[in-house]
Amino acid sequence: AITGLRLTWLDNKGESYGNxxxxxxxxxxxxxxxxxxxxxxxxxxxxxxTEIFTPQTEVDINSDRLDxxxxxxxxxxxxxxxxxxxxNTTLALFQxxxxxxxxxxxxxxxxxxSYYTAVDGLTSRGVEAEVGDLTDRIQLFAGYTYVDIEDKxxxxxxxxxxxxxxxxxxxxxxxxxxxxxxxxxxxxxxxxTQEQGVATSGPNAGEAIVTKQDSYAVLDLMASYDFARNWxxxxxxxxxxxxxxxxxxxxxxxxxxxxxxxxxxxxLT
Numbered sequence: 001a002i003t004g005l006r007l008t009w010l011d012n013k014g015e016s017y018g019n020x021x022x023x024x025x026x027x028x029x030x031x032x033x034x035x036x037x038x039x040x041x042x043x044x045x046x047x048x049x050t051e052i053f054t055p056q057t058e059v060d061i062n063s064d065r066l067d068x069x070x071x072x073x074x075x076x077x078x079x080x081x082x083x084x085x086x087x088n089t090t091l092a093l094f095q096x097x098x099x100x101x102x103x104x105x106x107x108x109x110x111x112x113x114s115y116y117t118a119v120d121g122l123t124s125r126g127v128e129a130e131v132g133d134l135t136d137r138i139q140l141f142a143g144y145t146y147v148d149i150e151d152k153x154x155x156x157x158x159x160x161x162x163x164x165x166x167x168x169x170x171x172x173x174x175x176x177x178x179x180x181x182x183x184x185x186x187x188x189x190x191x192x193t194q195e196q197g198v199a200t201s202g203p204n205a206g207e208a209i210v211t212k213q214d215s216y217a218v219l220d221l222m223a224s225y226d227f228a229r230n231w232x233x234x235x236x237x238x239x240x241x242x243x244x245x246x247x248x249x250x251x252x253x254x255x256x257x258x259x260x261x262x263x264x265x266x267x268l269t
Contacts, residue, residue, distance in 0.1 A: 006030040010055055016063040023065060028053050047076045058102035058116040066118050071098035089131045096124040121152025137173040142166075160249040164190035164215075171222075179226035188217040194249035211258070216245045218261070237266045 010025040034048035054069040077092035105117040126147035133140040145165045151157040171183035196209040219241055224234040239262060246258035 002032075002034040002036070004032040006032070006053075008053055010068070012055075012065060016059070019063065021064060025068070028068075042082065043078065043080045045076070045078050047074075049074055052096070052098060056100075056102050058114075060117065061105065061108075061115045063115075066102050066116060067100045069098055069100050069102075071096065073097075086135065087131065087133050090129065092128045094124075094126055094128065098122045098124075119151070122149065122157060123151075124149045137175060139169075139171045141169045143168075159193045159195075162189040162192050164188075177225075181222075181224040183222035183224070185220045185222075186217055188215065190215045192249050211249055213246045213249060213258070216243055218243050218245075234269045235266065236269075237264070238262065239264045 006029075008025065008028045008030065010023075010028070012024070013020075013022040015021065030051050030053045032048070032050040034046060036044055036046040038044050050073050052069060052071040052073060056066045056068060058066050060066060073094065073096045075092055075094040077090060080089045081087065082089070099120045099122075100118040101120075101122045102116040103119045104114050107114050124147055126145060128143070128145045130141070130143045132142075143166065146163060147161070148163065149156065149158040149161060165188070167185065167187040169183070169185045171181055174180040174182060191212060191214050193210055193212045196211055199205050199207050199209055218239050221237045221240055222234065224232060226232050242264040243261075244263070245261050247261045249258050
């Protein structure tokens, strides 16, 4: 059995458009509890419960900061070891229930600044799987996450968050060249979308405007060489295929914009 308690003191003060804004939270309790059971030498099952307290910087229509996010998170899983502890795996199921989550409600008159409202009943459910393989010269890691986010009515929410994420990482110490290590990482995510409002004119008047970023993968490469005692050179080449993608479609007020991820780039350290 594992248990813990976090205490949070939070004070916020300042002015907004000439009005004093203050809020204070004293010794807010965030408990955690977990159970782990060893089935045998190679497999363990676990369950955990933790409460959530996350301060927010978003403000409402009165320019007052929203209350912190609160809620609970549940997780159950299985951890296993194989081949003399060389291969490690994790399979987890999780559910998160959140209240007071900031959601854009509009923009202040005569300004591009957004104000927000607190949304209750946001529930995230999903599964996470990981496997790692470690030898004297090779390290492999693969991970996959699925998450489904719903609002209090059971409808899909936060469509700018990908439902599926996967990654694969590997490093190899080259036996023929002492001190040389090569590595690669590929990460993939499913498509994301965002409703930007309703068309008011043109042939699509009255229809929802939806922006979309298709699923994509990004490949990174690495080479590291210990060329002398206490000396190392590392070359990283990121987004090798120069994949063009928008990192997030999260909407900010009336601003329907996204930001491209970094194009192909390299660094030598």
